[in-house]
Amino acid sequence: xxxxxxxxxDIAMRLEDVCQGRGxxxxxxxxxxxxxxxxxxxxxxxxxxLVTFTAPSGRLMALKPDATLSAxxxxxxxxxxxxxxxxxxxxxxxxxxxxFAQTRQFGVELMGDPDPFSDVELVDLALECLEQLGDxxxxxxxxxxxxxxxxxxGLTDVQRExxxxxIRAKSEHRVSALLTGWGVKEGLTAQFSGLCRQxxxxxxxxxxxxxxxxxxxxxxxxxxxxxxxxxxxxxxxxKLDFSVEGDMDYYSGxxxxxxxxxxxxxxxxxxxxDRLMPxxxxxxxxxxxxxxxxxxxxxxxxxxRPQVVGRYATEAWAEALDWQRTMRQTGCRxxxxxxxxxxxxxxxxxxxxxxxxxxxx
Amino acid sequence: MLNIALPKGRLGNQVAGLLRNCGxxxxxxxxxRRLTVEDPxxxxxxxxxxxxxxxxxVESGVADLGATGRDTLLESRADIYELLDLGLGRCxxxxxxxxxxxxxxxxxxxxxxxxxxxxxxxxxxxxxRFIKLSGSVELAPILGLSDVIVDIVETxxxxxxxxxxxxxxxxxxxxxxxxxKASCKFKEKExxxxxEPMAQACxxxxxxxx
Numbered sequence: 001x002x003x004x005x006x007x008x009x010d011i012a013m014r015l016e017d018v019c020q021g022r023g024x025x026x027x028x029x030x031x032x033x034x035x036x037x038x039x040x041x042x043x044x045x046x047x048x049x050l051v052t053f054t055a056p057s058g059r060l061m062a063l064k065p066d067a068t069l070s071a072x073x074x075x076x077x078x079x080x081x082x083x084x085x086x087x088x089x090x091x092x093x094x095x096x097x098x099x100f101a102q103t104r105q106f107g108v109e110l111m112g113d114p115d116p117f118s119d120v121e122l123v124d125l126a127l128e129c130l131e132q133l134g135d136x137x138x139x140x141x142x143x144x145x146x147x148x149x150x151x152x153x154g155l156t157d158v159q160r161e162x163x164x165x166x167i168r169a170k171s172e173h174r175v176s177a178l179l180t181g182w183g184v185k186e187g188l189t190a191q192f193s194g195l196c197r198q199x200x201x202x203x204x205x206x207x208x209x210x211x212x213x214x215x216x217x218x219x220x221x222x223x224x225x226x227x228x229x230x231x232x233x234x235x236x237x238x239k240l241d242f243s244v245e246g247d248m249d250y251y252s253g254x255x256x257x258x259x260x261x262x263x264x265x266x267x268x269x270x271x272x273x274d275r276l277m278p279x280x281x282x283x284x285x286x287x288x289x290x291x292x293x294x295x296x297x298x299x300x301x302x303x304x305r306p307q308v309v310g311r312y313a314t315e316a317w318a319e320a321l322d323w324q325r326t327m328r329q330t331g332c333r334x335x336x337x338x339x340x341x342x343x344x345x346x347x348x349x350x351x352x353x354x355x356x357x358x359x360x361x
Numbered sequence: 362m363l364n365i366a367l368p369k370g371r372l373g374n375q376v377a378g379l380l381r382n383c384g385x386x387x388x389x390x391x392x393x394r395r396l397t398v399e400d401p402x403x404x405x406x407x408x409x410x411x412x413x414x415x416x417x418x419v420e421s422g423v424a425d426l427g428a429t430g431r432d433t434l435l436e437s438r439a440d441i442y443e444l445l446d447l448g449l450g451r452c453x454x455x456x457x458x459x460x461x462x463x464x465x466x467x468x469x470x471x472x473x474x475x476x477x478x479x480x481x482x483x484x485x486x487x488x489x490r491f492i493k494l495s496g497s498v499e500l501a502p503i504l505g506l507s508d509v510i511v512d513i514v515e516t517x518x519x520x521x522x523x524x525x526x527x528x529x530x531x532x533x534x535x536x537x538x539x540x541x542k543a544s545c546k547f548k549e550k551e552x553x554x555x556x557e558p559m560a561q562a563c564x565x566x567x568x569x570x571x
Binding site: 137 | 417420421422423438440441442443444445446537540541542543545546547549553
């Protein structure tokens with residue numbers, strides 16, 4: 001658990017409060033889906049194995065590896081923009097252990113009529129959610145911009161994937177070597193290499209891109225400028241960073257990654273994923289993000305230790321319960337232990353023999 | 362404090378030399394059995410780990426930075442930044458086997474690098490099967506365990522001594538400076554302060570080699 005953040009349940013409640021305060025509607029998603037929902041979108045899951053089982057009807061099912069596909073599939077296609085949030089469990093392969101792992105995820109989805117304000121609302125919401133988690137950093141990329149530049153360079157699908165991998169790794173030397181090897185013009189190669197560098201806060205980074213002369217990039221830059229204006233001072237908390245991973249089969253505009261001090265990897269991932277909608281037979285546009293709550297709760301043992309133990313005398317049960325209630329009211333984690341029961345090492349022990357016990361912590 | 366994971370052995374010593382060229386007290390020569398060494402003045406702690414484990418330490422955030430070969434990095438598929446080509450330990454990943462072995466049809470491939478080998482052969486050979494080995498890979502085609510091997514080749518002397526030759530190059534390999542993504546957000550200044558002199562030291566090293 002991160003410093004200053006009590007536990008995963010409290011974090012989820014804080015995030016839900018943020019969403020409820022903005023009028024988002026909670027959705028409950030099913031724990032499993034038909035396997036075909038994921039097998040037909042292998043670009044999104046990159047062939048990851050899923051936890052599958054056969055339903056009594058003979059249909060092959062899978063425990064959800066991600067909530068977004070379920071949210072889009074279940075969306076009714078209402079007019080306007082549907083603003084939804086969820087707290088859910090997902091099941092994916094943990095690359096390090098080689099086994100499946102259950103992850104708790106909080107997410108936001110904005111789906112419906114295309115509305116440029118959705119990007120502003122999504123980013124503002126991402127910032128407010130990250131604020132609930134402690135010291136944070138929010139990185140942003142614009143996949144459309146990258147795509148226009150790749151169009152101008154005339155790259156094939158295979159080349160695009162290789163180049164995106166190098167940009168994702170901030171590997172300026174690899175970007176340069178790839179583009180030079182493919183015979184891309186020097187000027188464009190330099191522009192791609194520049195995307196690997198730290199660009200700083202969004203308001204200061206945007207002018208660095210104003211010189212891009214690739215067709216189609218100027219309207220995207222104008223949208224980003226409007227985003228900065230709408231967010232005001234809060235835009236300073238966003239860094240333009242093209243290493244933000246965004247599968248181009250999935251993300252079509254903004255892509256976001258949020259980090260919280262103490263967590264070893266990005267806790268927030270999201271962006272605009274309009275391309276998924278027609279693939280699932282839905283109209284309109286969509287954007288959203290997910291926060292991996294499990295990443296915020298990787299030191300549960302220490303945080304869950306009691307701060308004080310009350311050892312109750314034989315049959316002093318009423319006094320024991322009174323003492324614990326008093327301790328809890330002061331915000332203290334207080335555990336009760338019987339007369340002979342071993343107690344955790346290093347935790348102070350208070351004998352409860354009479355009302356009050358005299359303990360504080 | 363910046364935590365840096367270095368690979369034990371020759372590459373680790375070469376990287377330590379590069380760090381010393383940047384003015385850091387990175388003396389890893391006489392550690393005995395110790396696996397960590399601190400430079401309090403520079404605010405850096407070095408860990409010595411198995412080369413294969415460097416990406417694991419960096420991805421998990423235990424190490425903010427690390428130095429590892431491109432072969433190990435690609436094989437690990439770690440989600441980390443690859444900030445700098447250190448230019449050390451240059452060699453190549455290649456397919457090798459008995460002279461004139463055809464790289465087609467049904468092929469048994471022995472390797473320490475099944476991820477890289479699978480990616481290379483998936484687009485080239487209809488039916489490639491992979492055998493994961495931990496070392497002495499050159500033995501596999503000699504004893505009939507495999508038709509070819511995928512391994513790193515520096516001078517080719519071991520291949521020649523065993524009657525094998527390079528049949529195809531896969532990719533060039535050298536040491537890379539890698540970084541944890543979250544560390545780059547919260548220790549940005551410390552990492553940037555180290556990156557610039559390291560890039561310069563690498564460039565200088567290349568000039569000497571050239």
